Amino acid sequence: MKLLNTLIEKVSDHPVLFIFFRAILENDFKAIRAVIRRELNLGPGQRTLDLGCGPGAFSDLFEKHDYVGADLNKRYIDYAREHRRGTFIASDARKVDLPDARFDQVLIFGLLHHLSDEDTRAVLSEARRMVVPGGVILAIEDIPAQHRLNLIGHLLHAIENGEHIRPTADYKGLYAEAGTIELEEELRSGVCDYYVARIRTPRV
Numbered sequence: 001m002k003l004l005n006t007l008i009e010k011v012s013d014h015p016v017l018f019i020f021f022r023a024i025l026e027n028d029f030k031a032i033r034a035v036i037r038r039e040l041n042l043g044p045g046q047r048t049l050d051l052g053c054g055p056g057a058f059s060d061l062f063e064k065h066d067y068v069g070a071d072l073n074k075r076y077i078d079y080a081r082e083h084r085r086g087t088f089i090a091s092d093a094r095k096v097d098l099p100d101a102r103f104d105q106v107l108i109f110g111l112l113h114h115l116s117d118e119d120t121r122a123v124l125s126e127a128r129r130m131v132v133p134g135g136v137i138l139a140i141e142d143i144p145a146q147h148r149l150n151l152i153g154h155l156l157h158a159i160e161n162g163e164h165i166r167p168t169a170d171y172k173g174l175y176a177e178a179g180t181i182e183l184e185e186e187l188r189s190g191v192c193d194y195y196v197a198r199i200r201t202p203r204v
């Protein structure tokens with residue numbers, strides 16, 4: 001299992017391989033893309049921050065001048081700057097060097113399950129600071145595989161041991177500190193299960 005874990009870490013660090021294998025495991029992200037299209041405003045002028053954007057696989061859904069992606073991994077950011085549309089910054093999502101109320105909406109996909117509760121609170125607090133009052137945070141995060149026959153899903157999560165894949169109820173508790181959960185659902189994307197929450201930040 002340790003060897004497999006190391007292999008996955010190596011593959012994950014390479015932007016092209018990361019995109020390739022995730023697209024296979026997640027059926028080309030059809031379900032995730034549909035949720036983003038449904039829950040975020042993709043029209044021109046809607047300023048969007050993608051926290052933990054990775055190599056920028058979802059930047060094409062947004063207007064080029066309205067989209068900012070931030071990620072800790074500089075290799076992903078370099079790749080995104082070269083191959084994607086939008087602005088990309090190398091940054092820790094727990095402390096981002098951008099002004100208050102700079103965005104209308106924030107996307108967080110697949111970031112918080114890598115972080116402890118304390119770090120998750122820091123990211124949500126930054127997201128809340130950078131979005132306008134009454135803005136939206138769309139969080140899509142890994143939950144344990146829901147079907148017992150989803151063997152690959154169970155295996156993937158077993159390998160991600162030590163990370164912070166939480167049951168839905170735990171995410172809910174953390175999100176409630178950032179705003180009101182307006183919409184929530186559990187969703188299957190390829191072999192991965194997610195909890196989707198649209199959080200409305202306080203208006204004052």
Ligand SMILES: C[S@@+](CC[C@H](N)C(=O)[O-])C[C@H]1O[C@@H](n2cnc3c(N)ncnc32)[C@H](O)[C@@H]1O
Nearest residue numbers: 052053054057071072073091092093109110111
């Ligand atoms: C599973 S990937 C998801 C990437 C992207 N959202 C996507 O779906 O393609 C998790 C991402 O979180 C980033 N990450 C982990 N900790 C971070 C932190 N503290 N600040 C910013 N990004 C972080 C990793 O570098 C990685 O790109």
